[in-house]
Amino acid sequence: MTEVKTKPRRNDGGLTAVVPDTAPPAVKRRRKPLTFDKVSFFAVFLGLPLAIYVLFVISPFAQAFYYSMTDWTGFSPTQNFTGLENYQRIFTDDIFMKAMGNNILLVIFLPIITIILSLVLATFVTVGGSSKGQIKGLRNSSFYRVVSFFPYTIPAIAIGIMWGQIYDPSGGLLNGILTSMGLEQFKSFAWLGDKNTAMIATMFVIVWGFIGFYMVLFVAGIKGIPAELFEAARIDGAGRFRTAVSITIPLIRDNIQTAYIYMGILALDAFVYMAALNSGGGPDNSTLVMAQQLFFTAFTKGQFGLASAMGVVLAVATLIFSGLVFLVNRLTGGDKDVSL
Amino acid sequence: MSTRTANQEMKSLHFNPRKPATTPGDKVVGAVSHSALTIWSLIVILPLLWTFMSSFKTSSEIFASPFALPSQWRFDNYIRAWSEAGIGSYFLNSVIVVGSALVIVMVLGAMCAYVLARYAFPGSKAIYYLMLAGLTFPIFLAMVPLFFILKNIGLLNTLPGLIITYVGFALPFTVFFLFSFFKSLPNEITEAAALDGAGQWRTFFQVMLPMAKPGLASVAIFNFLGLWNQFLIPVAINAAGPRVLSQGLAAFAGQMGYAVDFGALFAAVTVTVVPVLIVYVIFQRQLQGSVSQGTSK
Numbered sequence: 001m002t003e004v005k006t007k008p009r010r011n012d013g014g015l016t017a018v019v020p021d022t023a024p025p026a027v028k029r030r031r032k033p034l035t036f037d038k039v040s041f042f043a044v045f046l047g048l049p050l051a052i053y054v055l056f057v058i059s060p061f062a063q064a065f066y067y068s069m070t071d072w073t074g075f076s077p078t079q080n081f082t083g084l085e086n087y088q089r090i091f092t093d094d095i096f097m098k099a100m101g102n103n104i105l106l107v108i109f110l111p112i113i114t115i116i117l118s119l120v121l122a123t124f125v126t127v128g129g130s131s132k133g134q135i136k137g138l139r140n141s142s143f144y145r146v147v148s149f150f151p152y153t154i155p156a157i158a159i160g161i162m163w164g165q166i167y168d169p170s171g172g173l174l175n176g177i178l179t180s181m182g183l184e185q186f187k188s189f190a191w192l193g194d195k196n197t198a199m200i201a202t203m204f205v206i207v208w209g210f211i212g213f214y215m216v217l218f219v220a221g222i223k224g225i226p227a228e229l230f231e232a233a234r235i236d237g238a239g240r241f242r243t244a245v246s247i248t249i250p251l252i253r254d255n256i257q258t259a260y261i262y263m264g265i266l267a268l269d270a271f272v273y274m275a276a277l278n279s280g281g282g283p284d285n286s287t288l289v290m291a292q293q294l295f296f297t298a299f300t301k302g303q304f305g306l307a308s309a310m311g312v313v314l315a316v317a318t319l320i321f322s323g324l325v326f327l328v329n330r331l332t333g334g335d336k337d338v339s340l
Numbered sequence: 341m342s343t344r345t346a347n348q349e350m351k352s353l354h355f356n357p358r359k360p361a362t363t364p365g366d367k368v369v370g371a372v373s374h375s376a377l378t379i380w381s382l383i384v385i386l387p388l389l390w391t392f393m394s395s396f397k398t399s400s401e402i403f404a405s406p407f408a409l410p411s412q413w414r415f416d417n418y419i420r421a422w423s424e425a426g427i428g429s430y431f432l433n434s435v436i437v438v439g440s441a442l443v444i445v446m447v448l449g450a451m452c453a454y455v456l457a458r459y460a461f462p463g464s465k466a467i468y469y470l471m472l473a474g475l476t477f478p479i480f481l482a483m484v485p486l487f488f489i490l491k492n493i494g495l496l497n498t499l500p501g502l503i504i505t506y507v508g509f510a511l512p513f514t515v516f517f518l519f520s521f522f523k524s525l526p527n528e529i530t531e532a533a534a535l536d537g538a539g540q541w542r543t544f545f546q547v548m549l550p551m552a553k554p555g556l557a558s559v560a561i562f563n564f565l566g567l568w569n570q571f572l573i574p575v576a577i578n579a580a581g582p583r584v585l586s587q588g589l590a591a592f593a594g595q596m597g598y599a600v601d602f603g604a605l606f607a608a609v610t611v612t613v614v615p616v617l618i619v620y621v622i623f624q625r626q627l628q629g630s631v632s633q634g635t636s637k
Contacts, residue, residue, distance in 0.1 A: 041540035042455065049452035049511060050467065056508030057474050060482035060489060067485060121380060124373035138370065144377040146624050147384055153620045155569040157586045158612045161593045161605070162391050171602070173390045176406030212384065240369060269478055272571045276590065291480050291572075299576065304484050311481035318478050 061315075068309035073302050086309035096310065099281075099288045100317075103268050105199065106289070107321060110206060111263035115256060118211045121148070122218035123244050127230075145219060148212030156209065160276020163205045167191040167277075195283040202277050202287050206270065214259050221252035257329050264321045268314060271295065290314050388613070395606035402602050417607035421592075427608045430588030437499055437584055438567045441506035446560055448507065449514030450552065454544055456515065457522035458530070468519070474512035483576045490577050497581030505573055510563050517562075521555035522548065557626060568616060585612055 068086055072079035090096050125141040138144075151159060166173045169190040178186040191201040225248070233243050249256070271291035274281075281288030290310060298307035394402055395417055396410040422428040456464055486505065487496065495501030525548065533543045549556075574587040583591065592608055 037539040045451040045455045049448040053511050060485035063485035064481045147381045153616045154613050155586050157571050158609050171403040173406050298484050315481045
């Protein structure tokens with residue numbers, strides 16, 4: 001702690017030189033002797049949160065990397081260092097590779113479907129109003145916004161259980177609706193029990209849970225765009241579609257990027273939904289995800305080293321995904337033309 | 341805000357503010373928008389209504405027809421779910437864990453964000469990135485070592501262990517969000533407080549914290565939802581401890597294969613969903629605002 005407080009005196013100049021725009025103006029404060037007030041302030045304000053954070057978040061992450069290279073079972077006091085053997089085992093394990101394939105499927109489809117649908121709905125809400133006079137949104141749109149946000153307030157496990165019942169072959173809502181519409185072939189169709197539909201049905205549940213949240217996020221983003229821009233586009237003769245594509249989307253690009261990364265990270269996890277809908281991995285492991293396999297390996301089989309290696313693979317996949325999204329956004333001209 | 345007032349002025353200038361004429365195109369767009377949004381709203385509401393309705397039915401009624409209203413509005417499903425299935429005690433545990441974790445993380449997170457945003461010292465940037473790293477890494481990676489850390493300090497399968505873990509994992513989001521908020525607060529106020537003789541502690545608690553209220557409210561809402569919905573952490577490190585709601589719900593649904601009591605399951609889901617939904621509807625204005633809340637005050 002003392003180190004933190006004595007250093008600024010020596011390094012003040014160097015620090016501002018390295019990161020000029022990030023150092024807040026407070027850096028210019030007069031140099032006063034360290035008082036008890038200040039010492040206790042730093043110790044509690046920075047030390048306490050950091051201690052908890054390092055102990056319960058950072059150190060487990062760091063340890064996981066080490067454990068992933070051991071044959072630890074959790075019960076033996078010592079563990080042998082096995083290098084990359086666990087990783088070899090993972091990548092030759094058919095079930096884990098299947099799970100990874102399912103995660104990749106989720107990462108490809110979930111963000112894009114969710115974002116497109118929520119963007120469409122957000123556009124309806126914001127530009128559905130009159131094309132004359134003041135730029136305004138659709139009338140009574142706050143009702144839609146409130147309702148759309150409902151799923152986000154429901155615990156994921158409750159969403160999973162609820163949809164598990166809706167998909168129920170005999171007493172579920174979905175088959176009830178379909179048969180009452182005359183589609184008798186769905187009378188006792190097991191949506192989650194058929195390997196062709198289990199994944200699609202599961203994806204629908206996740207999309208259902210998140211469209212509303214991203215719709216609200218995008219609506220907020222669109223409302224943050226100055227109305228003059230829309231008016232100018234209208235005077236220049238741009239229709240609604242053209243406005244949405246050429247004005248709205250480029251200007252809320254950062255929101256879209258954030259949404260894409262969040263949805264992607266969720267798709268790489270997806271544990272809760274899978275556990276609630278098909279806890280065993282689904283027919284032919286068609287909805288098994290890496291996180292489920294990790295959980296099973298660790299807490300049922302007790303192979304903690306192997307499970308940690310799976311965790312590392314999951315983390316690396318997440319980082320690669322986030323990096324890719326940033327890269328694509330940068331390459332396609334993000335950051336540059338987004339200036340308000 | 342400013343555009344609206346400008347427009348109102350414009351209107352008052354014209355003595356006869358006429359309503360802009362609606363073109364046929366507008367009507368079509370309006371109709372399409374309304375129908376698309378209505379269909380979506382139905383897709384959201386119907387499953388919820390169906391769950392609510394089914395929570396009053398017996399198992400045989402549920403299987404007889406998914407649509408029929410319950411023959412009578414009976415509450416024994418709720419009573420069974422609340423006491424026999426233990427949803428009542430799980431609910432209480434959730435309130436205790438989420439409530440304590442929320443208070444602690446808001447205080448600690450605000451303090452940490454404040455120091456990082458308003459004081460320059462070597463390593464502040466590094467700490468900030470350390471926080472960011474915690475946001476990007478999947479929680480899954482941490483579960484196995486976390487299990488043993490808690491086991492070693494004797495907090496495995498206890499509510500305090502769960503609380504402190506929740507605090508740790510909610511901290512990066514809290515700091516990240518409040519960082520930009522504290523950064524946007526004007527510097528003059530701190531200086532004024534210092535001139536008036538307020539120490540560091542007093543400046544924070546009596547000047548800065550009250551000013552950050554809107555930001556704090558938004559973060560608190562999101563933290564509450566995130567922690568209330570948390571599933572993985574309790575399942576991993578509290579498997580044998582006093583269950584929280586999400587965990588208990590999953591366990592209850594897991595038993596369903598053996599003892600078919602679907603009415604009670606629907607009641608349990610309803611009990612989980614409805615309180616948060618009601619709170620949301622009451623506070624939805626603040627929440628909708630907080631999604632959009634950036635640096636604007």
